[in-house]
Amino acid sequence: MAFRIPRGTVDLMPGEVEKWQYVESKARELCRRYHFSEIRTPIFEHTELFQRGVGETTDIVEKEMYTFTDRGDRSLTLRPEGTAGVVRSFVEKKVFGQPQPTKWYYIGPMFRYERPQAGRQRQFHQFGVEVFGTEEPAMDAEIIDLGVQFYQSLGLTGVKVELNSVGCPQCRPVHREQLVKFLTPRKDELCKDCQSRLDRNPMRILDCKNERCKELTQDAPKMVDCLCDECRTHFDAVKEYLDVLGVDYVLNPRLVRGLDYYTRTAFEFTVESKGSQAGTVGGGGRYNGLVKEIGGDDVPGIGFGIGIERTLLALEEQEVTLPIDYGVDCYLVTLGEEAKRQSVTLLKALRQAGCSAERDYLDRKMKGQMKAADRAQARYVAILGENELKANSIVVKELATGEQETIALDQFVDYVREGSRK
Numbered sequence: 001m002a003f004r005i006p007r008g009t010v011d012l013m014p015g016e017v018e019k020w021q022y023v024e025s026k027a028r029e030l031c032r033r034y035h036f037s038e039i040r041t042p043i044f045e046h047t048e049l050f051q052r053g054v055g056e057t058t059d060i061v062e063k064e065m066y067t068f069t070d071r072g073d074r075s076l077t078l079r080p081e082g083t084a085g086v087v088r089s090f091v092e093k094k095v096f097g098q099p100q101p102t103k104w105y106y107i108g109p110m111f112r113y114e115r116p117q118a119g120r121q122r123q124f125h126q127f128g129v130e131v132f133g134t135e136e137p138a139m140d141a142e143i144i145d146l147g148v149q150f151y152q153s154l155g156l157t158g159v160k161v162e163l164n165s166v167g168c169p170q171c172r173p174v175h176r177e178q179l180v181k182f183l184t185p186r187k188d189e190l191c192k193d194c195q196s197r198l199d200r201n202p203m204r205i206l207d208c209k210n211e212r213c214k215e216l217t218q219d220a221p222k223m224v225d226c227l228c229d230e231c232r233t234h235f236d237a238v239k240e241y242l243d244v245l246g247v248d249y250v251l252n253p254r255l256v257r258g259l260d261y262y263t264r265t266a267f268e269f270t271v272e273s274k275g276s277q278a279g280t281v282g283g284g285g286r287y288n289g290l291v292k293e294i295g296g297d298d299v300p301g302i303g304f305g306i307g308i309e310r311t312l313l314a315l316e317e318q319e320v321t322l323p324i325d326y327g328v329d330c331y332l333v334t335l336g337e338e339a340k341r342q343s344v345t346l347l348k349a350l351r352q353a354g355c356s357a358e359r360d361y362l363d364r365k366m367k368g369q370m371k372a373a374d375r376a377q378a379r380y381v382a383i384l385g386e387n388e389l390k391a392n393s394i395v396v397k398e399l400a401t402g403e404q405e406t407i408a409l410d411q412f413v414d415y416v417r418e419g420s421r422k
Ligand SMILES: [Zn+2]
Pocket: 167, 168, 169, 170, 171, 172, 227, 228, 229, 230, 231, 232
């Protein structure tokens, strides 16, 4: 029998994985500049954490989790998103007792049982940030800007910030009441999911993807019109800071995070994708009630999650070429047994000097070795034969230009190193 990769997963092969490394390195570098520290939490957690931290009434928890019972009869779940585990750690390690804010980021795989399609896998990957311990609106704006900077650093253009405020436990019931009043006479026309949302989580009806539901909620009461004074002031300040930072945004009253512990700022990053349909490449918001929900003190939080697959897909659609060097600095071609013996030390010297270096291991003839050097996209090919050995020299050829020089053997490593830096 032949084994196949599980549906909704991919092998990241050499040639592709370099793009991932590049994207991840950009994320790490930005986080360093914004003074975030990396946190790595396990890829599985107790199921209840996600039920509490993501919400029982969400599609994720109702339909999409990879949940299993382990040999100790515990219910565990492969993390469907990054925030819950990070909050669990923040609470469990009592980090809330330390001076705040706490600024963390993560990069890693997440798991959801969904219908696989372009940019959507069952094992997918997210870059996310979380900040705990401040309600300061400047932080909301900075987080959004960090997301924008990330896309820009990759060369992605046309990324749009969609922004909303979902209020707080004081003002949201006002909106909820208006919304239910507005939707109840239209209940029969809503999709099945939304009919059940009407009782349990009416706000989520606003971001239903069903066309009919979208139409029906066109003139529905908006959360932003129901904000209490504190939420209004906070939202205005976030918008002001975004202006100061030069971040463009559009207000989207449909953008909701329908759970009680999501508060105030909600945002999404979208990009025009093929078929002129805006694709969401990331999103986030405030969750001032989540830390308490998970068992900690009443500490506010805010964060985002950015989909790496979707970001790469958007880059591909925009035909952005990432500046990745796939080649090896030097390929060592040897002729004769003595040269082959010497090549081992030369390779080691190159590698210790910080260069990438390769040679032939299949006893290929000169021509075959040159072909291999081409395949390795070598910057330099160094040729060591009997004549060179006698003269304590080596021939170095730059493949791109065809320029060739004979170098003293003791200068060779420096020559390649200097050249590779150019
Ligand atoms: Zn409020």
